[in-house]
Amino acid sequence: MNICVTGGAGFIGSHIVDAYINQGYTVCIIDNLSGGTRGNINEKAKFYECDITSPEIEKIFEHERFDILNHHAAQIDVRISVRNPKFDAVTNIIGGLNLYEFARRFGVKKIIFASSGGTVYGEQTEFPATENHTTNPISPYGVSKLSNEHYLSYYKNEYGIDYAALRYGNVFGPRQNPHGEAGVVAIFAKKLLENTQPVINGDGQNTRDYVYVADVAAANLAAISEEVSGAYNVGTGRERTVTEIFDILNNLTGGHFGRVHGDAKSGEQRRSVISAAKLGAACGWQPETSFEVGLERTVEFFRNIRRS
Ligand SMILES: NC(=O)c1ccc[n+]([C@@H]2O[C@H](COP(=O)([O-])OP(=O)(O)OC[C@H]3O[C@@H](n4cnc5c(N)ncnc54)[C@H](O)[C@@H]3O)[C@@H](O)[C@H]2O)c1
Numbered sequence: 552m553n554i555c556v557t558g559g560a561g562f563i564g565s566h567i568v569d570a571y572i573n574q575g576y577t578v579c580i581i582d583n584l585s586g587g588t589r590g591n592i593n594e595k596a597k598f599y600e601c602d603i604t605s606p607e608i609e610k611i612f613e614h615e616r617f618d619i620l621n622h623h624a625a626q627i628d629v630r631i632s633v634r635n636p637k638f639d640a641v642t643n644i645i646g647g648l649n650l651y652e653f654a655r656r657f658g659v660k661k662i663i664f665a666s667s668g669g670t671v672y673g674e675q676t677e678f679p680a681t682e683n684h685t686t687n688p689i690s691p692y693g694v695s696k697l698s699n700e701h702y703l704s705y706y707k708n709e710y711g712i713d714y715a716a717l718r719y720g721n722v723f724g725p726r727q728n729p730h731g732e733a734g735v736v737a738i739f740a741k742k743l744l745e746n747t748q749p750v751i752n753g754d755g756q757n758t759r760d761y762v763y764v765a766d767v768a769a770a771n772l773a774a775i776s777e778e779v780s781g782a783y784n785v786g787t788g789r790e791r792t793v794t795e796i797f798d799i800l801n802n803l804t805g806g807h808f809g810r811v812h813g814d815a816k817s818g819e820q821r822r823s824v825i826s827a828a829k830l831g832a833a834c835g836w837q838p839e840t841s842f843e844v845g846l847e848r849t850v851e852f853f854r855n856i857r858r859s
Pocket of ligand 1: 559585588721723
């Protein structure tokens with residue numbers, strides 16, 4: 552089976568590529584290296600350095616005849632989407648459609664898509680949210696993720712291409728980029744290891760559902776199966792605050808710092824937590840890695856980078 556992983560040089564995508572290759576699948580990566588790195592690329596994968604909006608995508612799909620498209624390449628930053636909704640839409644909506652059209656023309660049987668349980672629901676009214684919760688995204692990024700889901704439903708109804716839209720909570724773990732504005736675990740871990748004071752935005756009581764990247768890769772393996780079809784949350788069902796994360800990471804790195812708070816960032820959702828019971832019922836998936844162990848592994852990863 553030949554699987555295309557877009558964004559396979561990035562944080563989550565590279566873990567998925569590794570998991571697929573470990574299972575014996577043939578994997579091709581499409582990535583423009585805007586956020587990912589060559590160092591993340593599994594040497595057993597074929598790599599096309601290409602933008603998902605490019606006309607070159609046609610030649611790749613014509614040549615490779617993928618069985619499955621796993622689409623993870625994206626503009627990933629909610630705040631950039633607020634500052635520049637058009638850029639977000641060109642990458643996340645037009646880029647998606649560019650892939651889906653060639654997937655349709657060149658025989659792809661299933662599309663697995665990285666959606667966002669943290670943004671498609673908007674401010675939640677039920678905790679944890681199931682897939683039946685109202686979708687009311689409050690950022691252009693959330694709008695772009697949800698619109699991809701609608702297009703995938705269209706391609707399924709019109710052309711019979713199956714899909715799984717995996718609505719992730721906040722994914723964390725090794726290889727996450729600590730330089731951006733998203734990814735509080737990576738940002739805090741890096742700062743603490745550099746002996747620099749991390750700043751908690753606002754009161755630090757915003758909550759998110761943090762899911763470890765290896766568990767997300769396992770969900771992408773499970774999503775190959777016919778049993779997994781439609782939209783699924785991928786999270787733990789547990790809320791964690793930013794101060795809680797700061798405290799655990801601070802302890803893991805020697806406990807040198809106290810809590811320092813800065814201004815709250817406007818437009819951030821207060822609470823986000825999702826139920827993955829539907830995915831569990833479809834294929835038995837559940838998160839295997841405890842929050843504490845995931846944080847330990849992440850700190851270890853950033854510690855090793857500093858040593859090398
Ligand atoms: N990290 C999370 O918590 C989270 C939560 C929900 C959904 N997601 C989604 O998961 C996916 C992967 O996110 P990540 O956290 O691994 O981010 P990442 O930045 O590490 O990975 C994204 C990859 O896409 C590539 N890319 C970006 N624009 C591209 C383009 N135009 N053409 C080709 N390649 C391009 C980047 O180079 C990068 O390698 C994204 O779709 C993101 O929206 C992430």
